Amino acid sequence: MHEASFTSIDDLTDSQVKDVLELADEYERNGAAYAGKGNGLIMGSIFLEPSTRTRGSFESAMLRLGGNVISVTDAASSSIKKGETLADTARIWSGYCDLIVLRHPWEGAAAAFAEFADVPVINAGDGGNEHPTQTLVDLFTLKKEYGKLDGLSMAICGDLRLNRAVHSLIFALLRFGMDSYLVAPKGFGLPDHVENRIRRTYGVDVQAGDPAPFASLFESGGVDGKSGQSNDTEEVGLDALYVTSTDSHQLTMERSIRRAERRASLLDEDILTLYLTRRQREREQVEEAGSSPYPRVTPDVLRRRAFRQAIVMHPLPRVDEVAQEVDEDDRSRYFQQARYGVPVRQALIALITGRKKWSEAADSLPGKKVASGVGEIACSNAACVFVREPSSASREFFIDLVDKTPGVTCRYCGREVSAAWFRRGEHGTVRRHISKITESDVKGDKKLSLYSTLEDAIADGLKPGAGRDGPSVEYISGREGVSSRA
Numbered sequence: 001m002h003e004a005s006f007t008s009i010d011d012l013t014d015s016q017v018k019d020v021l022e023l024a025d026e027y028e029r030n031g032a033a034y035a036g037k038g039n040g041l042i043m044g045s046i047f048l049e050p051s052t053r054t055r056g057s058f059e060s061a062m063l064r065l066g067g068n069v070i071s072v073t074d075a076a077s078s079s080i081k082k083g084e085t086l087a088d089t090a091r092i093w094s095g096y097c098d099l100i101v102l103r104h105p106w107e108g109a110a111a112a113f114a115e116f117a118d119v120p121v122i123n124a125g126d127g128g129n130e131h132p133t134q135t136l137v138d139l140f141t142l143k144k145e146y147g148k149l150d151g152l153s154m155a156i157c158g159d160l161r162l163n164r165a166v167h168s169l170i171f172a173l174l175r176f177g178m179d180s181y182l183v184a185p186k187g188f189g190l191p192d193h194v195e196n197r198i199r200r201t202y203g204v205d206v207q208a209g210d211p212a213p214f215a216s217l218f219e220s221g222g223v224d225g226k227s228g229q230s231n232d233t234e235e236v237g238l239d240a241l242y243v244t245s246t247d248s249h250q251l252t253m254e255r256s257i258r259r260a261e262r263r264a265s266l267l268d269e270d271i272l273t274l275y276l277t278r279r280q281r282e283r284e285q286v287e288e289a290g291s292s293p294y295p296r297v298t299p300d301v302l303r304r305r306a307f308r309q310a311i312v313m314h315p316l317p318r319v320d321e322v323a324q325e326v327d328e329d330d331r332s333r334y335f336q337q338a339r340y341g342v343p344v345r346q347a348l349i350a351l352i353t354g355r356k357k358w359s360e361a362a363d364s365l366p367g368k369k370v371a372s373g374v375g376e377i378a379c380s381n382a383a384c385v386f387v388r389e390p391s392s393a394s395r396e397f398f399i400d401l402v403d404k405t406p407g408v409t410c411r412y413c414g415r416e417v418s419a420a421w422f423r424r425g426e427h428g429t430v431r432r433h434i435s436k437i438t439e440s441d442v443k444g445d446k447k448l449s450l451y452s453t454l455e456d457a458i459a460d461g462l463k464p465g466a467g468r469d470g471p472s473v474e475y476i477s478g479r480e481g482v483s484s485r486a
């Protein structure tokens, strides 16, 4: 894998994100600043899902930098249609260009692709997982508006379950000191694995928020754009969650609770951005009944006290989440946000290809992933590259130890993966209960193998009860705390 690849928002440190935003600002203000920066570079632009803004702005960015672009916009016109794997496509395209921008319907596709490419790979959206460059554009828009990120708050409204732009955005808001109100119709809330990552990687809890201030968003909305005509939050089945960027470890317990209680309900003085998102119908497994009203911003909503300072953002395309009349309101920012895609992606390309230098700051990547383990465990997310094309995915999983509790997650889609048995080192003993994994197990070069069942562990060459000459299998019951030979 090329170390400069950018497949998740957490592949950039805070200072690198700031570098992108600062350089984008320079490019946005002064066209001459970027002239010639991309001379001689070729960008591979592989978009296997529809795209208007992301592809358009990436390609425009490269051309404005003075580089060139070769693209695939339809799997049917390339060897992918003939069954070529992601891994092979990555190897081949590495020989044709200096960086590759990939949009793909599978979760984790960009991370898998990057493992086989020897040029930097940028994730332009991998199924319902992440869309990290949209997040850079969103942060840039906020920075331009408010001159800062820290201390702002945003209400993210709509389909939080399958919208990849929302997932990357929430992670970034937490990192940059913003609070989020997550406003979703019932059934469209944050998926468990995203909530888990918020808790395990950033150390903050998602709390129940007060839905009342957001009821007006549901008054003229509807999943199919039909009028919901209701401001009863129970009737519309509205979920509101609140995520504070405050790290509870940095505050005393009492202050942290007080702050959370105060902020879980919207305050008049909040500088609030309304971020609307489209329902991601194309990713829904089964077409769900369209009875639940969907949030919608109208001029009426913007007249409400809670939103009088709000600007309106949307990654676009909009369907009916923002009424056309709002386009005329001087607080609408979505078209400007889309235009910022060019300078932000110019800056990202210049930095990732080494045409501009990252600052020297030594901050580390977020996350508490301390090691990876291999073994006979599998991700069970049908939309994940691990399941869709196992030959292009490695069998390594992330293991983190948060509060000494091991968590095993898929390195591609972030879903929790179940593992019951583990073995330390090449010839160690197989043990039950991954809760026995310790910090020293996951540090250094020690290999850790994980198994879902004892049968899998045995199939991997373990001989139960083989004694001194071979590996042995030990069973430790977590419940009774006793150990006995199997």
Ligand code: NCD
Pocket: 053, 054, 125, 131, 134, 164, 165, 277, 278, 315, 316, 317
């Ligand atoms: C988003 C995407 O493709 O995830 N669009 C974009 O890139 N600006 C959002 C969406 O399609 O709803």
